[in-house]
Amino acid sequence: MLPINLLKTSTFRLAVLYLGLFAASAILLLAYVYWNTAGFLVRQTDEAVQAEITGLAEQYAQGGLPLLVHTVIQRSRDPGESLYLVLDPAGQVLAGNLDVRPNVQPGADGWMDFVYSRRALNGVELKAARARAFVLAEGFYLLVGRDVQERREIESLITNALVWAIALTLMLGLIGGLFMSRNMLARVDEINKSSQDIMGGDLSRRLPIAGTGDELDQLGRNLNAMLDQIEALMIGMRQVTDNVAHDLRSPLNRMRNRLEVTLLQDMSPDEYRNVLERTIGEADHLLTTFNALLMIARAEAGSLRESMTNVDASAIARDAAELYEPVAEESGFAIRVSVKDGLFVRGNRELLSQVLTNLIDNAIKHGKPDNIETSVPTIDVAVDLDAEGRVEMSVADHGPGIPAHQYARVLERFVRLEESRNTPGSGLGLSLASAVVRLHGGRITFSDNAPGLKVKLSLPLVSA
Numbered sequence: 001m002l003p004i005n006l007l008k009t010s011t012f013r014l015a016v017l018y019l020g021l022f023a024a025s026a027i028l029l030l031a032y033v034y035w036n037t038a039g040f041l042v043r044q045t046d047e048a049v050q051a052e053i054t055g056l057a058e059q060y061a062q063g064g065l066p067l068l069v070h071t072v073i074q075r076s077r078d079p080g081e082s083l084y085l086v087l088d089p090a091g092q093v094l095a096g097n098l099d100v101r102p103n104v105q106p107g108a109d110g111w112m113d114f115v116y117s118r119r120a121l122n123g124v125e126l127k128a129a130r131a132r133a134f135v136l137a138e139g140f141y142l143l144v145g146r147d148v149q150e151r152r153e154i155e156s157l158i159t160n161a162l163v164w165a166i167a168l169t170l171m172l173g174l175i176g177g178l179f180m181s182r183n184m185l186a187r188v189d190e191i192n193k194s195s196q197d198i199m200g201g202d203l204s205r206r207l208p209i210a211g212t213g214d215e216l217d218q219l220g221r222n223l224n225a226m227l228d229q230i231e232a233l234m235i236g237m238r239q240v241t242d243n244v245a246h247d248l249r250s251p252l253n254r255m256r257n258r259l260e261v262t263l264l265q266d267m268s269p270d271e272y273r274n275v276l277e278r279t280i281g282e283a284d285h286l287l288t289t290f291n292a293l294l295m296i297a298r299a300e301a302g303s304l305r306e307s308m309t310n311v312d313a314s315a316i317a318r319d320a321a322e323l324y325e326p327v328a329e330e331s332g333f334a335i336r337v338s339v340k341d342g343l344f345v346r347g348n349r350e351l352l353s354q355v356l357t358n359l360i361d362n363a364i365k366h367g368k369p370d371n372i373e374t375s376v377p378t379i380d381v382a383v384d385l386d387a388e389g390r391v392e393m394s395v396a397d398h399g400p401g402i403p404a405h406q407y408a409r410v411l412e413r414f415v416r417l418e419e420s421r422n423t424p425g426s427g428l429g430l431s432l433a434s435a436v437v438r439l440h441g442g443r444i445t446f447s448d449n450a451p452g453l454k455v456k457l458s459l460p461l462v463s464a
């Protein structure tokens with residue numbers, strides 16, 4: 001008993017369809033073979049008999065019945081496979097090697113197929129024959145034919161062989177089809193099992209790849225790539241949720257506790273105002289943090305990629321520098337701008353501006369030179385083409401810099417180095433920069449500005 005789903009596989013149906021076509025062509029081919037072998041034997045016999053009839057008709061035309069009877073008697077002495085019979089009007093045998101007139105009616109084509117008996121060593125033998133009969137003038141009867149016993153045997157041998165050939169072809173095809181479908185089914189089963197595991201929550205599970213490079217493998221590879229993407233997004237999501245839970249809960253709690261304590265005390269309106277102002281400040285900080293987190297999440301999700309246009313990186317850098325000029329001056333910094341004009345990248349203007357301002361903000365906040373005498377408090381904002389022909393945007397300062405082993409860590413969310421504990425901020429500026437640069441197909445790298453930090457963003461160049 002075959003499992004029902006094996007018969008339902010598309011491979012099996014395809015195999016059966018193919019088998020049908022194959023069987024039809026095989027039958028056509030074998031019919032051709034039959035026509036050329038068994039069919040040929042039939043035609044050959046008929047032609048031989050016909051030739052003999054023509055010969056006897058000539059004799060009859062020349063010498064009438066006596067010559068015909070004479071010829072038949074002669075030929076009957078050594079008849080080979082030929083059969084003859086001449087009867088007088090009364091039905092008496094005049095000549096020939098048949099004993100009796102066959103008791104069958106000729107077919108539409110004038111031929112008779114019949115069985116005659118012949119004495120043999122071990123009794124009487126029945127043999128197949130084929131003949132034509134004529135009624136001559138005055139009621140004489142002439143039959144000319146052939147013994148076709150041997151021919152019939154060959155014919156049935158050939159027919160048997162052909163029938164077996166067809167049956168074997170069908171059987172082998174069917175077995176092959178089943179075998180192929182079972183292989184296919186086994187692989188599909190494996191894929192199904194893995195997908196069920198994945199749906200059950202094992203997101204790290206992947207579909208099996210047989211390594212044959214066929215379309216099932218290709219499908220598996222694509223689905224696996226999709227799963228990788230989904231898993232990365234899920235991890236990102238979980239990280240954001242964790243971050244929100246850990247890093248936003250405590251400031252909110254603090255805020256709430258302070259408000260509660262304030263309510264419990266009797267205070268002057270001015271004191272209340274003071275507390276409320278501080279609370280608003282903290283709420284603002286929380287909002288900024290939230291916005292930054294959301295922006296990072298949006299950049300990481302990659303959905304902004306559709307809204308990208310060709311934007312002028314040179315203009316973005318210049319605008320950001322100009323925007324921060326007053327703030328920088330207030331903190332004692334000078335911003336030097338060295339921007340090559342007309343360098344375009346494909347991207348989102350808002351996000352790129354935000355990244356640039358984050359970097360300049362960092363330079364102002366964390367990039368104060370330790371020793372004002374040897375290092376001037378300048379910030380260099382530059383845009384140029386790098387050796388690989390990519391657009392390089394950089395912001396450099398002359399402050400304490402970041403130790404090389406911390407380069408990767410400062411890109412993580414909420415990471416702030418020990419030295420920055422007493423500056424305002426939430427440790428999301430560089431995380432956003434990293435997410436945005438990745439969204440734009442670029443890289444962010446740090447280097448030592450000796451002294452200070454140089455942050456480089458390299459992005460693919462596009463034409464305006």
Ligand SMILES: Nc1ncnc2c1ncn2[C@@H]1O[C@H](COP(=O)(O)OP(=O)(O)OP(=O)(O)O)[C@@H](O)[C@H]1O
Binds near residue numbers: 430431
């Ligand atoms: N130019 C710099 N020089 C020295 N240290 C820096 C510089 N830029 C960043 N850092 C270090 O990297 C940390 C992470 O920077 P990031 O911009 O992510 O956060 P932040 O500036 O502290 O806070 P936010 O940007 O969210 O206001 C900083 O806290 C600081 O310790």
Ligand SMILES: [Mg+2]
Binds near residue numbers: 358425
């Ligand atoms: Mg920052």
